[in-house]
Amino acid sequence: xxxxxxxxxxxxxxxxxxxxxxxxxxxxxxxxxxxxxxxxxxxxxxxxxxxxxxxxxxxxxxxxxxxxxxxxxxxxxxxxxxxxxxxxxxxxxxxxxxxxxxxxxxxxxxxxxxxxxxxxxxxxxxxxxxxxxxxxxxxxxxxxxxxxxxxxxxxxxxxxxxxxxxxxxxxxxxxxxxxxxxxxxxxxxxxxxxxxxxxxxxxxxxxxxxxxxxxxxxxxxxxxxxxxxxxxxxxxxxxxxxxxxxxxxxxxxxxxxxxxxxxxxxxxxxxxxxxxxxxxxxxxxxxxxxxxxxxxxxxxxx
Ligand SMILES: Nc1ncnc2c1ncn2[C@@H]1O[C@H](COP(=O)(O)OP(=O)(O)OP(=O)(O)O)[C@@H](O)[C@H]1O
Ligand SMILES: [Mg+2]
Ligand SMILES: [Zn+2]
Numbered sequence: 001x002x003x004x005x006x007x008x009x010x011x012x013x014x015x016x017x018x019x020x021x022x023x024x025x026x027x028x029x030x031x032x033x034x035x036x037x038x039x040x041x042x043x044x045x046x047x048x049x050x051x052x053x054x055x056x057x058x059x060x061x062x063x064x065x066x067x068x069x070x071x072x073x074x075x076x077x078x079x080x081x082x083x084x085x086x087x088x089x090x091x092x093x094x095x096x097x098x099x100x101x102x103x104x105x106x107x108x109x110x111x112x113x114x115x116x117x118x119x120x121x122x123x124x125x126x127x128x129x130x131x132x133x134x135x136x137x138x139x140x141x142x143x144x145x146x147x148x149x150x151x152x153x154x155x156x157x158x159x160x161x162x163x164x165x166x167x168x169x170x171x172x173x174x175x176x177x178x179x180x181x182x183x184x185x186x187x188x189x190x191x192x193x194x195x196x197x198x199x200x201x202x203x204x205x206x207x208x209x210x211x212x213x214x215x216x217x218x219x220x221x222x223x224x225x226x227x228x229x230x231x232x233x234x235x236x237x238x239x240x241x242x243x244x245x246x247x248x249x250x251x252x253x254x255x256x257x258x259x260x261x262x263x264x265x266x267x268x269x270x271x272x273x274x275x276x277x278x279x280x281x282x283x284x285x286x287x288x289x290x291x292x293x294x295x296x297x298x299x300x301x302x
Contacts, residue, residue, distance in 0.1 A: 004018040005028075011030075012033065028264040033262040036260050037259035037261060041272060044257050051250065053124055056131075056160075065245075065248060068082065068085065081115075085119060089122040089126075092129075093129070099197055102198075104203070108237070110232070111236060129165035132164035140181055161188045165197065166197075167199045182214070186217055258270065258272075
């Protein structure tokens with residue numbers, strides 16, 4: 001230990017520190033700078049962790065800005081729907097959903113996908129849970145491609161859908177599924193049912209039709225654990241859609257940050273860069289995710 005000495009940090013003023021040549025730490029640094037640097041770095045790492053969950057969610061580009069706030073409730077029925085979805089979001093983000101989900105049902109263009117994605121954004125923003133969007137026909141096509149290639153990607157996709165803390169299954173029951181298709185759907189829904197993981201299902205099918213399209217056993221489980229919301233109104237797909245603009249609900253963090261550092265009175269900014277590995281998407285089905293990573297490629301660059 002050397003004698004305590006007074007130093008001056010250009011940001012924090014005078015400080016007294018003693019050097020210790022036996023430790024790797026820098027005891028002659030300004031504690032305030034060190035605390036500031038730690039806080040900045042921790043926040044930045046957390047933002048990257050959140051962003052990785054955003055990427056893993058596979059939210060389609062068209063719905064990148066679909067939030068609860070951008071869903072317009074013009075009629076009393078729509079206000080009820082929005083209120084129920086909002087309440088579900090709050091409970092899910094708090095981990096209080098008890099595995100109960102929502103079935104958003106109704107004719108085309110009423111905002112079912114919009115609401116489902118909005119719920120994913122909400123959970124991504126307000127919790128650390130994993131969220132996942134899957135369009136069912138897309139998923140089945142991926143499984144078939146994977147089977148033809150004889151790789152393991154199919155198993156990864158199914159595992160992700162089974163394991164996501166919150167899953168939106170879009171466009172199920174569009175047409176009667178084959179025995180194989182229904183089997184895969186049952187596998188996913190039954191797993192989530194058993195593990196009490198909530199699923200938001202978006203479908204055009206209602207009642208008996210739904211049973212026929214998704215299979216009796218799937219429909220039966222959903223009846224038990226999902227609240228059925230029947231959307232009404234007229235399709236919003238009228239005229240030419242203006243692309244939504246503005247910031248995403250969660251933005252991609254900076255590739256690098258500068259943190260303060262003051263050692264023995266010498267102040268500097270130290271740059272911390274995200275390693276390529278950290279930016280990399282880590283989930284098992286990376287090829288699929290990359291193929292539809294609009295948030296990376298289009299919105300923000302990679
Ligand atoms: N209530 C709403 N407020 C604001 N935008 C809406 C609303 N409902 C739908 N939209 C917008 O209209 C378009 C169609 O909505 P969406 O795709 O969510 O409908 P859908 O019910 O999923 O239809 P489909 O059954 O055909 O899949 C989207 O761009 C969506 O953002
Ligand atoms: Mg839809
Ligand atoms: Zn300082």
